[in-house]
Amino acid sequence: xxxxxxxxxxxxxxxSVKGLEIVKKAERVYLEAYTAVLLVDKEQLEAYYxxxxxxxxxxxxxxxxxxxxxxxxxxxxxxxxVGDPFSATTHTDFVLRARQNxxxxxxxxxxxxxxxxxxxxxxxxxxxxxxxxxxxxxxxNWKPSSYYDRVKENVGLGLHTxxxxxxxxxxxxxxxxxxxxxxxxxxxxxxxxxxAAQMIETEEERGxxxxxxxxxxxxxxxVGAEDQLIRAGTLEELAEVDMGKPLHxxxxxxxxxHEMERDFIRDFAVNKETFDRVWARDYEGKA
Amino acid sequence: xxxxxxxxxxxxxxxSVKGLEIVKKAERVYLEAYTAVLLVDKEQLEAYYxxxxxxxxxxxxxxxxxxxxxxxxxxxxxxxxVGDPFSATTHTDFVLRARQNxxxxxxxxxxxxxxxxxxxxxxxxxxxxxxxxxxxxxxxNWKPSSYYDRVKENVGLGLHTxxxxxxxxxxxxxxxxxxxxxxxxxxxxxxxxxxAAQMIETEEERGxxxxxxxxxxxxxxxVGAEDQLIRAGTLEELAEVDMGKPLHxxxxxxxxxHEMERDFIRDFAVNKETFDRVWARDYEGKA
Numbered sequence: 001x002x003x004x005x006x007x008x009x010x011x012x013x014x015x016s017v018k019g020l021e022i023v024k025k026a027e028r029v030y031l032e033a034y035t036a037v038l039l040v041d042k043e044q045l046e047a048y049y050x051x052x053x054x055x056x057x058x059x060x061x062x063x064x065x066x067x068x069x070x071x072x073x074x075x076x077x078x079x080x081x082v083g084d085p086f087s088a089t090t091h092t093d094f095v096l097r098a099r100q101n102x103x104x105x106x107x108x109x110x111x112x113x114x115x116x117x118x119x120x121x122x123x124x125x126x127x128x129x130x131x132x133x134x135x136x137x138x139x140x141n142w143k144p145s146s147y148y149d150r151v152k153e154n155v156g157l158g159l160h161t162x163x164x165x166x167x168x169x170x171x172x173x174x175x176x177x178x179x180x181x182x183x184x185x186x187x188x189x190x191x192x193x194x195x196a197a198q199m200i201e202t203e204e205e206r207g208x209x210x211x212x213x214x215x216x217x218x219x220x221x222x223v224g225a226e227d228q229l230i231r232a233g234t235l236e237e238l239a240e241v242d243m244g245k246p247l248h249x250x251x252x253x254x255x256x257x258h259e260m261e262r263d264f265i266r267d268f269a270v271n272k273e274t275f276d277r278v279w280a281r282d283y284e285g286k287a
Numbered sequence: 288x289x290x291x292x293x294x295x296x297x298x299x300x301x302x303s304v305k306g307l308e309i310v311k312k313a314e315r316v317y318l319e320a321y322t323a324v325l326l327v328d329k330e331q332l333e334a335y336y337x338x339x340x341x342x343x344x345x346x347x348x349x350x351x352x353x354x355x356x357x358x359x360x361x362x363x364x365x366x367x368x369v370g371d372p373f374s375a376t377t378h379t380d381f382v383l384r385a386r387q388n389x390x391x392x393x394x395x396x397x398x399x400x401x402x403x404x405x406x407x408x409x410x411x412x413x414x415x416x417x418x419x420x421x422x423x424x425x426x427x428n429w430k431p432s433s434y435y436d437r438v439k440e441n442v443g444l445g446l447h448t449x450x451x452x453x454x455x456x457x458x459x460x461x462x463x464x465x466x467x468x469x470x471x472x473x474x475x476x477x478x479x480x481x482x483a484a485q486m487i488e489t490e491e492e493r494g495x496x497x498x499x500x501x502x503x504x505x506x507x508x509x510v511g512a513e514d515q516l517i518r519a520g521t522l523e524e525l526a527e528v529d530m531g532k533p534l535h536x537x538x539x540x541x542x543x544x545h546e547m548e549r550d551f552i553r554d555f556a557v558n559k560e561t562f563d564r565v566w567a568r569d570y571e572g573k574a
Contacts, residue, residue, distance in 0.1 A: 009398060013305035016295060016399075020304055084400060086407025092551055095410070099554070111296060111405040111511050112303075113371060113398035116413055120373025121396055123382070126403055127419050131446060134414075153444050159418060224398050264379055267386070 002072045002098050002105050004085035006112025009224035011040045012048045015080075019110045023049050027075035030068055032091075034058040034169055037187075037247065038082050039225055053080070057170055065097055072098070072105045087114035115249055118223040119162055122230055123264025128256055130154030132162045135195050135250075137188070145202045151252060152210045158256030158287040163199070165190035165248055189246035192219030192231070196238040196250065211235060211252055214278050218251045218265050219243055233270035234278055241270060256287040289359045289385050289392050291372035293399025296511035298327045299335045302367075306397045310336050314362035317343040317355055319378070321456055324474075324534065325369050326512055340367070344457055352384055359385070359392045374401035402536055405510040406449055409517055410551025415543055417441030419449045422482050422537075424475070432489045438539060439497045445543030445574040450486070452477035452535055476533035479506030479518070483525040483537065498522060498539055501565050505538045505552050506530055520557035521565060528557060543574040 003022050008014025015023070023029055031042065033055045038045075046053050056068060056079070068079065085091050086109065098105040120126050131154060133147040147163070154161045168188040176183035196219070199211040211217075213236040221229040221243040231241050238250070253265070262279065269275040290309050295301025302310070310316055318329065320342050325332075333340050343355060343366070355366065372378050373396065385392040407413050418441060420434040434450070441448045455475040463470035483506070486498040498504075500523040508516040508530040518528050525537070540552070549566065556562040 006400065008303060011305075013308070014303045014397075016301045016303055017307055018298075018300035021300075084404045084407065087404045087413055092407075092410045092412070092547060096547065096551060108513075109408055109511070110301075111400035111408070113293065113400065114404045117371045117374045117401045117403050118398040120371065120379075121398070123379045125379070126374055127421075129419075130417055131444075132414050132416075157418075157440050224396070226395075260379060260383065264383060 001076050002069065002107045003076065003078045003110065004091060004095070004107065005078055005080050005110045006084040006114070007038060007080055007082050008113045009083055009115065009118050010222065011038060011225065012045055014113065014224065016110060016112060019112070022076065022110070023078050023080070024051070025076065026078040027071070028054065029078045029080065030054045030056040031080045032056050032061060032082070035082070035167070037167065037169070039222065039245070061094060065094060069098055069101055069105055073103045084112050084114035085109050086111070087116050113224060115164065115223060116162065119220065119249060119251060121223055121228065122218045122220060122251060124160050124218065124251060124253065124261050125258065128160050128254060128261070130157060130159035130161055130254070132164060134164045134166070135190065135198060136166045137168065137190060138198050138201070143198070143201065143205070145206060148202050148206055148210060152208060154254060155210050155252070157254070159254040161252045161254070163195055163250045163252065165195045165250065167246070190248065192221065192243050192248045192250050193239050193241055195248070196235040199252070200235050200239060214282070216253045216275070216278055216283065218253060218268065219248065220250070221245070221248045223249070230268040231270055232265040232268045232275065234274060237270045237274060255283050257283065288363050289356065289394045290363065290365045290397065291378060291382070291394065292365055292367050292397045293371040293401070294325060294367050294369050295400040296370060296402065296405050297509065298325060298512065299332050301400065301511065303397060303399060306399070309363065309397070310365050310367070311338070312363065313365040314358070315341065316365045316367065317341045318367045319343050319348060319369070321345040322369070322454070324454065324456070326509065326532070348381060352381060356385055356388055356392055360390045371399050371401035372396050373398070374403050400511060402451065402510060403449065406507065406536060406538060408510055408515065409505045409507060409538060411447050411505065411538060411540065411548050412545065415447050415541060415548070417444060417446035417448055417541070419451060421451045421453070422477065422485060423453045424455065424477060425485050425488070430488065430492070432493060435489050435493055435497060439495060441541060442497050442539070444541070446541040448539045448541070450482055450537045450539065452482045452537065454533070477535065479508065479530050479535045479537050480526050480528055482535070483522040486539070487522050487526060501569070503540045503562070503565055503570065505540060505555065506535065508532070508535045510536070517555040518557055519552040519555045519562065521561060524557045524561065542570050544570065
């Protein structure tokens with residue numbers, strides 16, 4: 001059996017009791033380590049589980065999945081995913097490959113907390129969210145704005161948008177590569193501030209009134225952890241906020257917001273005066 | 288401290304290791320028992336936790352929350368919620384009341400799996416979902432169709448819609464009430480078949496082409512449990528399917544679907560011929 005086990009959002013103790021039992025008994029244990037990170041490292045997980053954990057990078061999962069699936073029709077293999085196995089990243093293709101293997105490999109998924117629902121900690125109702133989008137690191141010459149079209153659809157309906165931000169782990173160093181060597185860049189995690197700044201940048205390019213400087217948003221960091229942090233404000237304000245260690249996410253709030261949602265996020269406002277002014281001018285009764 | 292602890296979707300062992308530690312040490316433990324149910328009962332939970340669990344019905348949480356919050360500025364109180372504390376039902380108002388209490392009561396949320404993300408087990412990408420809606424039990428004279436407007440917005444964008452179905456627990460018996468007595472009806476859980484039938488009924492009334500007999504949908508039952516069941520088909524087909532014990536949910540699929548999503552749900556088709564015919568006629572390339 002191939003078990004896809006969600007680890008939840010914060011640390012090693014967010015795994016379910018059932019998931020931990022499977023990890024302790026499985027023949028092999030892999031940790032998917034390219035789409036999200038826990039706030040603890042591999043060594044801590046190994047110490048906690050009392051066994052070896054094999055890091056599965058993108059290449060291993062997407063190209064060499066035979067290695068992970070080997071014998072999984074006969075023995076139990078645990079594949080650990082930070083958050084929920086089917087959420088921010090879908091491991092659907094991986095499960096399809098297991099199903100289509102010869103012999104077919106039975107799979108079982110243990111869901112867990114995901115940022116897609118953990119974002120409820122902001123007090124924003126999950127019923128009022130539209131599509132989720134991803135934000136990649138812009139470069140000098142590459143500032144993709146396809147996310148903007150989806151955000152625009154949500155904004156048009158007055159809905160909130162969860163923006164998941166980019167992380168880069170195990171990115172090859174291009175200079176080294178040119179000299180035929182493999183060296184990896186240190187991991188990079190996008191911050192709420194960078195995300196807000198990039199949204200403003202796209203708005204300035206596209207100009208369709210989707211996510212300008214004074215659009216209200218909520219930034220979150222380390223959801224589910226003890227030092228979880230929430231900050232609300234205009235994108236311009238959030239572009240200046242330091243929210244500390246990863247992982248971060250951002251919600252662009254929609255106009256179809258209840259007063260209770262407003263009350264909840266107002267407590268986290270960077271500046272309550274700006275918040276109230278923008279709220280009264282652009283949001284209240286505008287759904 | 289007031290801890291809101293998600294229990295996950297299936298049974299007592301879906302709580303996180305961290306959550307279980309808090310439950311074992313807390314001064315009092317409440318179980319929110321009116322918006323969702325685990326597949327185990329209170330007695331099993333008590334045996335597993337080794338302690339008393341107090342059932343918190345809607346009235347207690349919404350009107351008598353002082354009892355739950357009593358002394359929670361000094362002692363630890365655990366409030367257990369099936370699924371995730373902030374997902375299908377938002378306990379936002381409850382947290383606001385704790386915050387505004389005199390003295391204010393610190394709160395901490397332990398997220399867990401929710402049907403909002405557990406629905407990823409269908410292979411449908413959570414990035415392609417629009418707003419989530421709720422379906423209530425229709426009666427002879429009350430068939431609210433406000434959900435239809437939201438589904439229509441999603442359909443217009445080619446997005447999937449998760450439809451959460453009604454459950455009725457601790458509903459007073461009206462005849463007994465008329466005679467001044469309090470007696471409760473047995474709990475009722477809406478099935479995928481009832482939900483599909485009601486959607487067809489609304490479509491026949493409204494006629495805006497949102498969820499007719501041949502719209503494709505996916506029904507799920509007991510997500511995350513060992514006997515989890517997934518069935519795909521037209522609403523007409525799903526209206527005839529028996530998916531067994533609760534809890535059920537349904538997804539109306541959108542036209543902006545990848546081929547991989549199609550492949551994944553096709554394996555669960557009630558009837559692959561119908562599925563392929565409807566897919567080719569109404570969905571493929573229609574986004």
